[in-house]
Amino acid sequence: MGELLKVQNITKYFPAKTGFFESSGAPIHALNDISFAIAQGETLGLVGESGCGKSTLAKVIARLILPTSGKIFFEGDDITSVNGARLKKIRRNIQFVFQDPHASLNPHMTIGSTVSEPFVIHGLSGAKKALLEAENILDLVGISKEAVKRYPHEFSTGQRQRIAIARALALTPKLIIADEPIASLDVSIQAQILNLLKELKEKFNLTYLFISHDLRIIEYISDRVIVMYLGKIMEIASSRDLYKHPIHPYTEALLSAIPVINPQSKKKRIILKGEIPATTKLPSGCVFHTRCIYVKQRCIDEIPKLTKHDNRFFACHFPL
Secondary structure (H helix, E strand, O other), rough: OOOEEEEEEEEEEEEEEEOOOOOOOOOOEEEEEEEEEOOOOOOEEEEEOOOOOOHHHHHHHHOOOOEEEEEEEEEEEEEEOOHHHHHHHHHHEEEHHHHHHHHHEEEEEEEEEEHHHHHOOOOOOOHHHHHHHHHHHHHOOOOOOHHHHHHHHHHHHHHHHHHHHHHHHOOOOEEEEEOOOOOOOHHHHHHHHHHHHHHHHHHOOOEEEEEEEOOOHHHOOOOOOEEEOOOOOEEEEEEEHHHHHHOOOHHHHHHHHHOOOOOOOOOOOOOOOOOOOOOOOOOOOOOOOOOOOOOOOHHHOOOOOOOOEOOOOEHHHHHH
């Protein structure tokens, strides 16, 4: 599989506001020196606690916001600073599925207009032909063709998410960023949507960046997994390796929190101490050292580099 996307040393700071017009001077460190690649046809899972920078990273990749520093490469081309027609073409190949389909679908547009609109915006077909294309795509995700005349409020949350997936699929993108796409759904519907995403991946050779805080879901759908904490990558590994043998203490703590079915199981639960530090003032050395149960002086003094070992990466001075 060839490399589809590569992010290189991406950093993103936001000014911290103290009022409508004033800045505190202490920026929010949303992303800190992020580097990784996604192969064509791969599902890369991105997991971490709320506020770790997952959604910010997704927006930077899709060029919805600009990075403070670093570079983004798509199919080998540097897209970090592109604008105009070239950016429009790139966005055709990078599509989003958001967490809340009720908020992401325009309540004043019919489903047919919502799914056919991308064809018209990108000049791929006229309105009439675009509507026919929309019908075919809706059929692929399990929504009846007759639905094109109906509005989002007439559908269940699960059906709305299928419609959102159809809209993302409309332009046959090369990368789909799924940002917590099943978090707002009932458990039974979650399984249906996950299976749909897997089926569509096989049918159209799609590539996914799948964002979630649920480690069980990440394990089910991902080929590889990135673990993030406070805007930094802690570990990257294949799904199988990560869940079988975590190398970073933070990954170990996250995996220990996964509920087990057997009540007799004696699984060790690791309780992280303290609170997540403020993103306006990151800890010295390893950002995780204030909560790590294995912390040593070197962790406090020195920032660990993202180190490669076999086919995985980790940012820890004393890997498990």
